[in-house]
Amino acid sequence: MGRVFTGSEILLESLSREKVEVFFGLPGGAVLPLYDALYSAGIRHLLVRHEQAAAFAADGYARVTGKPGVCLGTSGPGATNLITGLTSAMMDSIPVVALTGQVPLAMIGKDAFQEADTIGISMPSTKASYLVRAAVDIPRIIHRAFSTAVSGRPGPVLVDLPKSVLMEKAEPVYPSTPGSEKPERIREWRDEDIERAAEMILESRRAVFYVGGGVIASDAWRELRELAELAHIPVTTTLMGLGAFPSAHPLSLGMLGMHGSYATNQSICQCDLLVAIGARFDDRVTGRLKDFASQSKKIHIDVDPSEVNKNVRVDLALVGDARENLRALIDELKRQVREGKTAAHSGRQQWLQRIESWRGEHPLTYDKYGHTVKPQYVIETLSNFAAEDAILAVDVGQHQMWAAQFWSFNQPRTCLSSSGLGSMGYGFPAAMGAQLAFPNRQVIAVVGDGGFQMTLNDLATVAQYRVPVKIAIINNRALGMVRQWQEIFFEKRYCDIDLNFAPDFSKLAESYGIRGVRVEHRTDVPDAVRDFLSDREPRLIDFWVDPAENVYPIVPPGASLAEMVVEPPRVQVEEEEALDDLWAV
């Protein structure tokens, strides 16, 4: 008989074999044996102040590295607190492995103290969830969990660990390679499908690439750029796809959809071929479905077959890994061009000129000369001063959309956002996770005052471990996006959006031992940002921005992209005064 180990020791060794460097968690009764083993283990653990932050941090870690992020909660409330983070990871296809404590096997189903049906609760929020029934099974199940998290369409996996299993002794047998090392990728296209796709691209005159997070997940950004330049086709990205194509590239159209630019949305309305790559035709992208890109043929490249024809019917589906697909498409395009089939280049040039004229008609802009601090200006300034490889983590709401519009994304895996679920409170802990992955890179959390108040208790974590994240609050003293919708779509019946009753965030940061500052004047922004980004310490900056600012353009709910409202209606003086009264502190 070989050496025997406790389930906790086997678990930590299994994590180590999966090359887990750090995980985020909070101890409790059911996982005490695990923390006891952790005491003398070499693996790093960050003590968060709420399990939701652990899940978001693991998500942030996964997005910037491409490797599964790991979080942990104890049984019962520890596990249920992870669920929002797991649901967000599920919606955005982010590989996260959640470890949860569970009451001893013999007590499951007895409504024991801190017992929750974690497997049942997590079912729709995870790709898979496993209850471990014996310590000897831990290596196999952890291997499977990591493999499942990264294979096919990535996503979160949960492993529920009863306390008795963590304490049980067993002789482990470990798989020879990490489960996350070789993700399984399906390929369901045939060579003739690629030939057909290349023909459709060459035949088109007004094509657009519509790119989502799948391009980032499969590391296909080089192929995307090569293909776009080869075919001379402009690229628009979803929120999840930001960073997959450089914002400054002449073929970049930026983000499309509800808050996409006029030129971008017009290009979708007028295109004759739409090539969706790693994107899922989300309602915030499409607007009214029946009018979405209605003049176009459509090709859909996606690793998940269930996305094909889910929302929008397509003419050709290439189910498989985006990178492999794009590589095959590039090779096939080159082959067809060699054989004499030429792209409709003259038509393409006209198409790009047309897009440029739309850009000129309604550029993304804001009032740059008013006395108030405009949130767009803050974001633009942060982007200008940030390092080339800086990572941006945003929360959810108006500032998220302004960041999508005004931040210059140069590299993949630099934009973290709870895009599908839209979970407020995500930005700050996600930044923390990203910073742990890349301690030497600049990580900036741009958050709203509403979302930040949901997870600001982890300022303690940042202070304790000196995690040098930079927290920029776009503070409009309101739930801004809700306020905007009440203003535009509910006849200005403002109801429960006022967040004036809030702490002084700069003083709060100081109380945690983090330097904090408030900025209230436009002219102070550049110097404040320069100073904010100048060191390797956690910092907080509280920008008091114009509370009446709204995100434009906007596609009203239920409308088509063509019906977007590009700029705010002019308001009467008395209405402005009424708003001033509302926001007076």
Next chain:
Amino acid sequence: MQWLMALETNGDPISICRLMNIFRRKGVGVVTLTLAARPSGFSLMALVETPEADVDHLFNLLRRTEGVDHVTCYRHEPSGDASFVFIDEDPASTNVARFLQTFPESKLIFASHGKYLLEVPADRRARPVASDSGELQFMPFARVKTTVAQPELVAAQAS
């Protein structure tokens, strides 16, 4: 439109829960359903009501769900030839016995709790047949999608 979904999962009951949750979330109307335990897992057969436009998505979603080993989707063919027939009978009925008498070459694919799926040989496509004791009651189906590997037809080589 009615479809027959035949699913095989691993032995973890959570896999069945995932499937049922998919039916619920996707608004699939379950007309009748039966579940059987096998040594290696579960078999589930559901007669469902869902628009034809949603079937691709549903099939693909089911087949990529964790714990699902196989999915086969059959389309109801009320007026067409039936390669497969589904019989849902009460204990007093003799439909299955009479069907097997009429089509003895039929192959039983699934049987549980009074629900039977049978494959009818291609040369004896089943149509409602009058027998001594009345018309056989069954629903004809055509298999449209499956994850189960099918034997490939190989053209005979001319000598």
